[in-house]
Amino acid sequence: MGSDRRHTSRRRLLTSLLLGALAVSLVVAPGAFADALTPESGGSPNADSIDTLYKIVLAVAAVIFVGVEGALIYSLVKFRARKGRVAAQIHGNTNLEIGWTVGAAVILVILATVTFIKLDSIKNPIDSRPGGLNTASGAQFASVDQPTPPKGKALNIDVNGQQYLWRFTYPDKDTNAQNNPYSYEEMVVPINTTVTLDIRSQDVAHSWWIPKLGGKFDAIPGYTNKTWFQARKLGIYRGQCAELCGRGHANMFASVRVVTVPQYQAWIVAQTERITAANKAAAADRDKYAVPAPTASQPSTGTSTTPAPSTTTPAAPNTDAGKAVFASAGCGACHTLKAAGSTAKIGPDLDQALSGKDAAFINTSIVNPNAEIAPGFTKGVMPPNFGQTLSKTQLKDLVDFLVAATKK
Numbered sequence: 538m539g540s541d542r543r544h545t546s547r548r549r550l551l552t553s554l555l556l557g558a559l560a561v562s563l564v565v566a567p568g569a570f571a572d573a574l575t576p577e578s579g580g581s582p583n584a585d586s587i588d589t590l591y592k593i594v595l596a597v598a599a600v601i602f603v604g605v606e607g608a609l610i611y612s613l614v615k616f617r618a619r620k621g622r623v624a625a626q627i628h629g630n631t632n633l634e635i636g637w638t639v640g641a642a643v644i645l646v647i648l649a650t651v652t653f654i655k656l657d658s659i660k661n662p663i664d665s666r667p668g669g670l671n672t673a674s675g676a677q678f679a680s681v682d683q684p685t686p687p688k689g690k691a692l693n694i695d696v697n698g699q700q701y702l703w704r705f706t707y708p709d710k711d712t713n714a715q716n717n718p719y720s721y722e723e724m725v726v727p728i729n730t731t732v733t734l735d736i737r738s739q740d741v742a743h744s745w746w747i748p749k750l751g752g753k754f755d756a757i758p759g760y761t762n763k764t765w766f767q768a769r770k771l772g773i774y775r776g777q778c779a780e781l782c783g784r785g786h787a788n789m790f791a792s793v794r795v796v797t798v799p800q801y802q803a804w805i806v807a808q809t810e811r812i813t814a815a816n817k818a819a820a821a822d823r824d825k826y827a828v829p830a831p832t833a834s835q836p837s838t839g840t841s842t843t844p845a846p847s848t849t850t851p852a853a854p855n856t857d858a859g860k861a862v863f864a865s866a867g868c869g870a871c872h873t874l875k876a877a878g879s880t881a882k883i884g885p886d887l888d889q890a891l892s893g894k895d896a897a898f899i900n901t902s903i904v905n906p907n908a909e910i911a912p913g914f915t916k917g918v919m920p921p922n923f924g925q926t927l928s929k930t931q932l933k934d935l936v937d938f939l940v941a942a943t944k945k
């Protein structure tokens with residue numbers, strides 16, 4: 538008896554502790570409470586439609602729940618076991634069975650109809666409202682390939698999920714997608730403007746979700762998902778990657794900042810300037826630390842939109858041309874030179890032999906190879922007539938290239 542009572546009181550304590558912990562965690566995480574029962578709304582018409590549809594279904598389900606549970610509880614109480622009572626044995630009631638089959642079917646048909654009616658306003662973008670960004674003209678608002686607003690124009694933003702942040706790429710005035718303004722983590726959009734989103738992923742599956750601005754959309758590598766929203770109030774709308782995508786998933790925040798149209802336009806200009814300045818600084822750094830030189834003058838890849846660094850120093854030798862001469866004159870057939878990617882061993886390894894040598898020395902060794910024979914090599918192997926077969930410019934480019942490639 539005594540141990541039984543102890544057990545019960547311990548269980549009671551445990552239960553109240555658990556309930557207390559639950560209450561505390563709900564209070565300190567008010568986000569989890571947001572619109573506790575129904576989806577969030579008020580940010581964009583598609584989110585409002587989702588909310589309305591949800592509430593209709595919830596109401597129908599609530600009526601059914603109360604009806605079924607009510608009948609159940611009523612029967613439990615009314616027909617509960619009593620001394621001397623004998624249970625009635627009922628088998629099959631055709632009317633009842635037809636009733637609940639038809640009833641259930643009718644309810645499903647109603648829900649399906651309501652859903653299809655609402656689906657249109659959830660899925661298909663509407664036109665921008667007056668006061669929104671003018672998307673009527675300009676190549677940048679070319680319609681996207683999936684649902685478009687009736688007039689076919691919207692502000693199309695590319696949403697790219699990456700472990701563990703979102704990258705947003707905005708349209709600009711030309712058709713080159715490489716130089717568009719972009720931002721990370723915070724998307725900036727103009728008010729009253731229909732924004733269509735191309736949702737992609739760089740690596741693993743993520744999920745784009747700003748609850749107040751509509752439903753969740755998976756960001757899947759190799760596939761583009763489309764959705765849209767139209768914010769009608771200024772402010773910041775927050776969300777979070779909604780698909781466990783790795784260690785940093787919990788920190789993969791997303792937010793949409795809704796600003797006025799002039800603010801948006803000014804932001805795009807300022808953001809473009811910031812990106813250009815950052816690219817310039819990066820190019821300058823690359824220039825500063827780049828050894829050997831040829832890598833610095835390679836055509837810049839997607840990350841940089843600034844001109845190739847070599848053009849910033851006007852007097853810089855044209856090492857690309859020199860490299861081409863090295864290849865066409867067949868120097869690589871006999872010499873090893875890292876910068877040219879050659880590994881032949883008939884003549885001296887130029888990376889070593891020319892390390893720190895000046896232009897005059899290199900020039901002489903090419904034009905008059907027999908004047909001085911590199912130790913361990915024989916006279917007369919290297920063609921003696923490069924001074925005649927190469928033009929003055931070719932020779933100069935070649936020497937400049939070798940000086941740069943073997944600079945200490």
Ligand code: HEC
Pocket residue numbers: 863866867868869870871872883884885890891899902903906907909910911914915916917918919920923935
């Ligand atoms: C057929 C093979 C061959 C070809 C082709 C050739 N070289 Fe050579 N090169 C040699 C040999 C062997 C030596 C070492 C003997 C000497 O110094 O003359 C040499 C020496 C040199 C040296 C002097 C190195 C030192 O340590 O002093 C330079 C510089 C050089 N070559 C550059 C070139 C360039 C530039 C070309 C192309 C325009 C070229 N060579 C084409 C075989 C070749």
Ligand SMILES: [Cu+2]
Pocket residue numbers: 698699700701742743744778779780781782786789
């Ligand atoms: Cu993610």
